[in-house]
Amino acid sequence: MPENKAENLHASVLLGETLELLSVRDGGVYVDATLGLGGHAEAILSSAENARLIGIDQDAQAIGFAEKRLTGFGNRARIFHANFADIKTVLREAEIEKADGVLADLGVSSLQFDTGERGFSFRFDAPLDMRMDPESGAETAAELLENLSEEQIADLIYQYGEERASRRIARRIVWKREIGEPITTTKELAETVEKAIGRAGGAKNRDKIHPATRTFQALRIAVNGELEILENFIRDAVDVLKPDGRLAIITFHSLEDRIVKQTFQKLAGKCFCPPRIPKCVCGAEKRIEILTRKPVVADETEISENPRSRSAKLRVCRKLD
Numbered sequence: 001m002p003e004n005k006a007e008n009l010h011a012s013v014l015l016g017e018t019l020e021l022l023s024v025r026d027g028g029v030y031v032d033a034t035l036g037l038g039g040h041a042e043a044i045l046s047s048a049e050n051a052r053l054i055g056i057d058q059d060a061q062a063i064g065f066a067e068k069r070l071t072g073f074g075n076r077a078r079i080f081h082a083n084f085a086d087i088k089t090v091l092r093e094a095e096i097e098k099a100d101g102v103l104a105d106l107g108v109s110s111l112q113f114d115t116g117e118r119g120f121s122f123r124f125d126a127p128l129d130m131r132m133d134p135e136s137g138a139e140t141a142a143e144l145l146e147n148l149s150e151e152q153i154a155d156l157i158y159q160y161g162e163e164r165a166s167r168r169i170a171r172r173i174v175w176k177r178e179i180g181e182p183i184t185t186t187k188e189l190a191e192t193v194e195k196a197i198g199r200a201g202g203a204k205n206r207d208k209i210h211p212a213t214r215t216f217q218a219l220r221i222a223v224n225g226e227l228e229i230l231e232n233f234i235r236d237a238v239d240v241l242k243p244d245g246r247l248a249i250i251t252f253h254s255l256e257d258r259i260v261k262q263t264f265q266k267l268a269g270k271c272f273c274p275p276r277i278p279k280c281v282c283g284a285e286k287r288i289e290i291l292t293r294k295p296v297v298a299d300e301t302e303i304s305e306n307p308r309s310r311s312a313k314l315r316v317c318r319k320l321d
């Protein structure tokens with residue numbers, strides 16, 4: 001197995017469960033759509049002798065890291081710097097027609113979260129960036145806060161952060177802008193949120209998380225367009241699977257999990273159209289079997305070893321013939 005000094009940097013979440021449900025087999029072709037530090041990818045390649053892997057990540061830093069980690073597997077691993085929204089283009093480039101399994105372990109990697117300069121975390125003071133692909137030319141979180149209206153900022157924090165105090169937070173962000181002190185750093189944003197809703201984060205903050213946690217999550221989702229691309233990605237991933245191929249998705253918050261759950265249900269044939277509509281327009285069609293009636297979650301041991309796994313949910317489906 002390739003040596004990797006930073007092995008402890010990131011424990012891959014629900015690793016055993018993912019491998020089992022993907023049902024990795026010798027000679028199979030697997031796509032890891034969120035390569036990150038390459039933990040799941042390494043485990044897939046190690047668990048079946050002739051399995052091949054196509055790894056995708058939109059973060060060039062993660063690509064560099066995973067490339068080193070997987071060098072020992074030679075040409076069994078091929079790595080692409082791309083958005084998983086382009087999974088079909090990547091597979092065409094790799095001259096792979098169909099895959100036996102696709103995995104997406106969503107969200108940020110510890111490399112992103114623990115590298116202060118990337119601006120994902122209020123634990124480090126850094127420019128408020130949050131782009132997983134800084135080369136994409138997309139707006140940074142600071143630019144979003146500079147350009148959106150107060151109402152748009154409030155809606156974004158409410159929808160993507162499920163933050164009840166979104167209006168108060170948006171008001172204070174825009175007030176800072178108005179007095180000529182726009183928010184440009186993680187620390188300024190964390191302080192602004194704290195000033196808007198108090199250090200405790202309001203009475204509803206039963207989990208005792210930092211008051212800015214939800215606002216940071218919301219901005220990250222918006223900056224990276226994380227929710228918009230998910231349903232289409234799931235449909236494309238099912239398209240590229242062989243019959244009996246598996247799609248496994250790990251999510252870290254309820255907004256993502258809801259999209260995965262509903263898209264799986266639609267692809268399993270459940271119609272979400274309003275009642276009495278003459279013809280189904282929601283895209284329901286029976287193409288998959290859902291293998292996880294309830295999402296698989298981490299057990300106490302994993303949660304105590306890796307707190308990030310606390311909110312992880314794994315859903316897996318199988319493509320029908």
Ligand SMILES: C[S@@+](CC[C@H](N)C(=O)[O-])C[C@H]1O[C@@H](n2cnc3c(N)ncnc32)[C@H](O)[C@@H]1O
Nearest residue numbers: 012034036037038039040057058059083084105
């Ligand atoms: C939680 S980490 C994956 C960790 C990996 N499974 C491991 O075991 O090391 C998620 C990764 O997905 C990448 N990512 C998130 N959204 C993406 C997208 N739309 N396209 C490509 N990569 C994406 C992030 O850049 C990050 O590196």
Ligand SMILES: [Zn+2]
Nearest residue numbers: 271273280282
């Ligand atoms: Zn329908």
